[in-house]
Amino acid sequence: MTAVLGLTSVGVTALAATQPASVTADDANTMPYAVEDLPNGPPPADWAACASGRLCLYTDVGGQGAAQVNGPDAPLQSYSVQWNDQVTSAHNNSPYWACMYEDPYYGGAVQALRPGFKGNLAGADTSAKLNDRVSSHKLAKSMAGCFTGFERCESGSLCLFTEPGGRGEMTTTRGDSAQYGAAINDRVVSVANHTDRHACLYAGANYTGAWNDAGKTYGTYVVLKGDSSVIPQPYAASFTSHKLVTGTSQC
Numbered sequence: 153m154t155a156v157l158g159l160t161s162v163g164v165t166a167l168a169a170t171q172p173a174s175v176t177a178d179d180a181n182t183m184p185y186a187v188e189d190l191p192n193g194p195p196p197a198d199w200a201a202c203a204s205g206r207l208c209l210y211t212d213v214g215g216q217g218a219a220q221v222n223g224p225d226a227p228l229q230s231y232s233v234q235w236n237d238q239v240t241s242a243h244n245n246s247p248y249w250a251c252m253y254e255d256p257y258y259g260g261a262v263q264a265l266r267p268g269f270k271g272n273l274a275g276a277d278t279s280a281k282l283n284d285r286v287s288s289h290k291l292a293k294s295m296a297g298c299f300t301g302f303e304r305c306e307s308g309s310l311c312l313f314t315e316p317g318g319r320g321e322m323t324t325t326r327g328d329s330a331q332y333g334a335a336i337n338d339r340v341v342s343v344a345n346h347t348d349r350h351a352c353l354y355a356g357a358n359y360t361g362a363w364n365d366a367g368k369t370y371g372t373y374v375v376l377k378g379d380s381s382v383i384p385q386p387y388a389a390s391f392t393s394h395k396l397v398t399g400t401s402q403c
Protein backbone atom coordinates (compact mmCIF):
# COMPACT_ATOMS: atom_id res chain seq x y z
CA MET A 153 0.00 0.00 0.00
CA THR A 154 1.06 3.49 -0.55
CA ALA A 155 1.35 6.50 1.67
CA VAL A 156 -1.05 9.24 0.82
CA LEU A 157 -0.82 12.94 0.72
CA GLY A 158 -2.57 15.03 3.30
CA LEU A 159 -5.89 15.39 1.60
CA THR A 160 -9.33 15.11 3.04
CA SER A 161 -12.56 13.58 2.03
CA VAL A 162 -15.73 11.92 3.19
CA GLY A 163 -18.73 10.24 1.72
CA VAL A 164 -22.08 11.87 1.41
CA THR A 165 -24.96 10.87 -0.74
CA ALA A 166 -27.82 12.70 -2.31
CA LEU A 167 -30.71 12.05 0.03
CA ALA A 168 -33.45 13.56 -2.02
CA ALA A 169 -36.16 12.31 0.30
CA THR A 170 -34.56 13.69 3.43
CA GLN A 171 -33.03 16.81 2.05
CA PRO A 172 -34.48 19.83 3.84
CA ALA A 173 -36.45 22.24 1.72
CA SER A 174 -34.19 25.04 2.79
CA VAL A 175 -30.70 25.02 4.14
CA THR A 176 -28.56 27.94 5.10
CA ALA A 177 -24.95 28.66 5.70
CA ASP A 178 -25.63 28.24 9.40
CA ASP A 179 -26.23 24.56 8.77
CA ALA A 180 -22.73 24.08 7.56
CA ASN A 181 -19.64 23.89 9.61
CA THR A 182 -16.69 25.12 7.68
CA MET A 183 -13.57 26.16 9.41
CA PRO A 184 -10.18 27.24 8.19
CA TYR A 185 -8.31 24.73 6.13
CA ALA A 186 -6.23 22.52 8.37
CA VAL A 187 -5.13 19.61 6.27
CA GLU A 188 -3.05 17.27 8.34
CA ASP A 189 0.06 15.57 7.18
CA LEU A 190 0.38 11.91 7.77
CA PRO A 191 2.33 11.06 10.88
CA ASN A 192 5.84 9.78 10.46
CA GLY A 193 6.24 6.10 9.75
CA PRO A 194 4.37 3.66 7.55
CA PRO A 195 0.87 4.50 6.34
CA PRO A 196 -2.07 3.16 8.31
CA ALA A 197 -2.86 -0.46 7.53
CA ASP A 198 -6.49 -0.47 8.63
CA TRP A 199 -9.20 1.30 10.57
CA ALA A 200 -7.18 1.36 13.75
CA ALA A 201 -4.90 3.96 12.24
CA CYS A 202 -7.52 6.72 12.12
CA ALA A 203 -6.91 8.99 15.06
CA SER A 204 -9.71 10.52 17.08
CA GLY A 205 -11.05 13.68 15.50
CA ARG A 206 -9.91 12.71 12.01
CA LEU A 207 -11.66 11.82 8.81
CA CYS A 208 -9.74 9.04 7.07
CA LEU A 209 -10.35 7.96 3.49
CA TYR A 210 -9.05 4.87 1.75
CA THR A 211 -8.76 3.68 -1.82
CA ASP A 212 -9.71 0.07 -1.02
CA VAL A 213 -12.44 -1.65 0.99
CA GLY A 214 -12.17 -2.05 4.74
CA GLY A 215 -9.80 0.81 5.37
CA GLN A 216 -7.10 -0.64 3.14
CA GLY A 217 -5.08 0.86 0.35
CA ALA A 218 -3.80 4.38 0.12
CA ALA A 219 -5.11 6.68 2.84
CA GLN A 220 -5.66 10.35 3.32
CA VAL A 221 -6.08 11.76 6.79
CA ASN A 222 -7.93 14.99 7.34
CA GLY A 223 -8.22 17.39 10.19
CA PRO A 224 -11.64 17.99 11.68
CA ASP A 225 -12.26 21.08 9.59
CA ALA A 226 -10.53 20.60 6.27
CA PRO A 227 -12.89 20.88 3.31
CA LEU A 228 -11.46 19.90 -0.04
CA GLN A 229 -13.34 21.36 -2.98
CA SER A 230 -11.41 19.67 -5.74
CA TYR A 231 -9.41 16.46 -5.50
CA SER A 232 -6.09 15.91 -7.18
CA VAL A 233 -5.89 13.44 -10.03
CA GLN A 234 -4.45 10.96 -7.56
CA TRP A 235 -7.59 11.02 -5.43
CA ASN A 236 -10.37 11.91 -7.83
CA ASP A 237 -12.89 9.04 -8.05
CA GLN A 238 -10.71 6.80 -5.86
CA VAL A 239 -12.31 6.76 -2.39
CA THR A 240 -13.81 3.37 -1.53
CA SER A 241 -13.97 3.28 2.28
CA ALA A 242 -13.94 5.80 5.09
CA HIS A 243 -13.62 6.12 8.84
CA ASN A 244 -15.22 9.32 10.03
CA ASN A 245 -13.67 9.43 13.48
CA SER A 246 -14.88 13.01 13.95
CA PRO A 247 -17.95 14.49 15.66
CA TYR A 248 -19.11 15.98 12.33
CA TRP A 249 -21.01 14.69 9.35
CA ALA A 250 -18.71 13.88 6.47
CA CYS A 251 -20.16 15.18 3.20
CA MET A 252 -18.90 13.36 0.10
CA TYR A 253 -19.68 14.83 -3.31
CA GLU A 254 -19.77 13.30 -6.74
CA ASP A 255 -18.37 16.40 -8.43
CA PRO A 256 -15.86 19.09 -7.50
CA TYR A 257 -17.05 22.15 -5.55
CA TYR A 258 -19.59 20.18 -3.52
CA GLY A 259 -21.49 19.31 -6.70
CA GLY A 260 -23.50 16.37 -7.96
CA ALA A 261 -24.81 13.56 -5.79
CA VAL A 262 -24.16 13.73 -2.04
CA GLN A 263 -23.29 10.88 0.33
CA ALA A 264 -23.47 11.97 3.99
CA LEU A 265 -21.54 9.81 6.44
CA ARG A 266 -22.61 10.09 10.06
CA PRO A 267 -20.15 10.87 12.84
CA GLY A 268 -18.32 7.64 13.65
CA PHE A 269 -19.05 5.99 10.31
CA LYS A 270 -16.55 3.26 9.47
CA GLY A 271 -17.17 1.21 6.36
CA ASN A 272 -17.32 1.02 2.62
CA LEU A 273 -19.08 3.73 0.65
CA ALA A 274 -20.86 1.07 -1.37
CA GLY A 275 -22.32 -0.43 1.79
CA ALA A 276 -23.15 2.71 3.73
CA ASP A 277 -26.68 3.25 4.99
CA THR A 278 -27.29 6.23 2.75
CA SER A 279 -29.20 6.68 -0.47
CA ALA A 280 -26.26 7.75 -2.59
CA LYS A 281 -23.23 5.50 -2.80
CA LEU A 282 -20.26 7.19 -4.33
CA ASN A 283 -17.70 4.39 -4.39
CA ASP A 284 -14.92 5.48 -6.76
CA ARG A 285 -16.88 8.64 -7.60
CA VAL A 286 -16.01 11.15 -4.85
CA SER A 287 -14.47 14.38 -6.16
CA SER A 288 -14.79 16.77 -3.18
CA HIS A 289 -15.80 16.75 0.47
CA LYS A 290 -16.29 18.75 3.64
CA LEU A 291 -17.37 18.22 7.24
CA ALA A 292 -20.60 19.70 8.57
CA LYS A 293 -22.37 20.04 11.90
CA SER A 294 -25.50 18.33 10.60
CA MET A 295 -26.63 16.19 7.69
CA ALA A 296 -28.48 19.23 6.37
CA GLY A 297 -25.17 21.04 6.23
CA CYS A 298 -24.04 18.61 3.53
CA PHE A 299 -26.69 19.99 1.21
CA THR A 300 -25.61 23.61 1.27
CA GLY A 301 -22.50 25.38 0.10
CA PHE A 302 -23.69 28.92 0.83
CA GLU A 303 -21.09 29.23 3.57
CA ARG A 304 -18.46 29.57 0.86
CA CYS A 305 -19.77 33.04 -0.04
CA GLU A 306 -17.65 35.65 1.70
CA SER A 307 -19.06 38.76 3.33
CA GLY A 308 -19.33 41.58 0.80
CA SER A 309 -19.79 39.27 -2.19
CA LEU A 310 -22.68 38.29 -4.44
CA CYS A 311 -22.23 34.59 -5.18
CA LEU A 312 -23.85 32.74 -8.07
CA PHE A 313 -24.03 28.94 -8.09
CA THR A 314 -24.69 26.38 -10.78
CA GLU A 315 -26.39 23.93 -8.42
CA PRO A 316 -29.12 24.32 -5.78
CA GLY A 317 -28.28 25.23 -2.19
CA GLY A 318 -25.08 27.05 -2.97
CA ARG A 319 -23.44 23.93 -4.35
CA GLY A 320 -21.46 23.45 -7.54
CA GLU A 321 -19.34 26.01 -9.28
CA MET A 322 -19.37 29.41 -7.56
CA THR A 323 -18.87 32.74 -9.26
CA THR A 324 -18.20 35.68 -6.95
CA THR A 325 -18.70 39.35 -7.76
CA ARG A 326 -18.94 42.62 -5.88
CA GLY A 327 -20.35 44.79 -8.67
CA ASP A 328 -22.80 44.88 -11.56
CA SER A 329 -22.60 42.63 -14.61
CA ALA A 330 -24.34 43.59 -17.86
CA GLN A 331 -23.64 40.30 -19.59
CA TYR A 332 -22.66 37.02 -17.99
CA GLY A 333 -19.99 34.91 -19.57
CA ALA A 334 -20.67 31.43 -20.85
CA ALA A 335 -19.60 29.84 -17.56
CA ILE A 336 -22.71 31.08 -15.76
CA ASN A 337 -25.05 32.55 -18.39
CA ASP A 338 -28.40 30.73 -18.08
CA ARG A 339 -26.83 28.40 -15.50
CA VAL A 340 -27.41 30.10 -12.12
CA VAL A 341 -29.86 28.19 -9.91
CA SER A 342 -28.96 29.52 -6.45
CA VAL A 343 -27.69 32.86 -5.17
CA ALA A 344 -26.16 34.15 -1.94
CA ASN A 345 -26.25 37.90 -1.52
CA HIS A 346 -23.72 38.77 1.16
CA THR A 347 -23.35 42.36 -0.02
CA ASP A 348 -24.91 45.39 1.65
CA ARG A 349 -27.16 46.04 -1.36
CA HIS A 350 -30.07 44.20 -2.97
CA ALA A 351 -29.39 42.17 -6.11
CA CYS A 352 -31.64 42.61 -9.16
CA LEU A 353 -31.25 39.76 -11.64
CA TYR A 354 -32.43 39.81 -15.24
CA ALA A 355 -33.23 37.36 -18.01
CA GLY A 356 -31.50 39.44 -20.67
CA ALA A 357 -28.29 41.37 -21.12
CA ASN A 358 -28.04 45.01 -19.96
CA TYR A 359 -30.71 44.54 -17.27
CA THR A 360 -33.52 43.70 -19.68
CA GLY A 361 -35.87 40.81 -20.37
CA ALA A 362 -38.85 39.44 -18.51
CA TRP A 363 -40.53 36.29 -17.26
CA ASN A 364 -44.14 35.19 -17.35
CA ASP A 365 -45.05 33.67 -14.01
CA ALA A 366 -48.62 32.56 -13.32
CA GLY A 367 -50.08 35.04 -15.76
CA LYS A 368 -48.02 38.01 -14.60
CA THR A 369 -44.96 39.54 -16.16
CA TYR A 370 -41.87 40.23 -14.07
CA GLY A 371 -38.82 42.10 -15.28
CA THR A 372 -36.46 41.33 -12.43
CA TYR A 373 -35.82 38.73 -9.75
CA VAL A 374 -34.63 40.23 -6.47
CA VAL A 375 -32.39 38.64 -3.84
CA LEU A 376 -32.41 40.95 -0.85
CA LYS A 377 -29.18 41.80 0.91
CA GLY A 378 -28.22 39.11 3.37
CA ASP A 379 -30.45 36.50 1.77
CA SER A 380 -29.60 33.18 0.19
CA SER A 381 -32.04 31.81 -2.35
CA VAL A 382 -32.63 28.67 -4.36
CA ILE A 383 -34.07 30.15 -7.55
CA PRO A 384 -37.51 28.75 -8.48
CA GLN A 385 -38.93 28.27 -11.95
CA PRO A 386 -39.31 30.06 -14.28
CA TYR A 387 -36.35 32.12 -13.09
CA ALA A 388 -33.86 29.32 -12.55
CA ALA A 389 -31.09 28.91 -15.11
CA SER A 390 -32.09 32.06 -17.00
CA PHE A 391 -30.13 34.98 -15.51
CA THR A 392 -27.90 36.92 -17.87
CA SER A 393 -27.19 40.16 -16.00
CA HIS A 394 -27.52 41.72 -12.56
CA LYS A 395 -27.04 44.97 -10.70
CA LEU A 396 -26.78 45.90 -7.05
CA VAL A 397 -29.06 48.62 -5.68
CA THR A 398 -29.84 50.32 -2.39
CA GLY A 399 -33.62 50.17 -2.99
CA THR A 400 -35.59 47.66 -5.05
CA SER A 401 -37.32 50.49 -6.91
CA GLN A 402 -33.94 50.95 -8.64
CA CYS A 403 -34.09 47.50 -10.23
Ligand SMILES: [Ca+2]
Binds near residue numbers: 284285
Ligand atom coordinates in the same frame (compact mmCIF):
# COMPACT_ATOMS: atom_id res chain seq x y z
CA1 LIG B 1 -16.47 12.15 -9.38
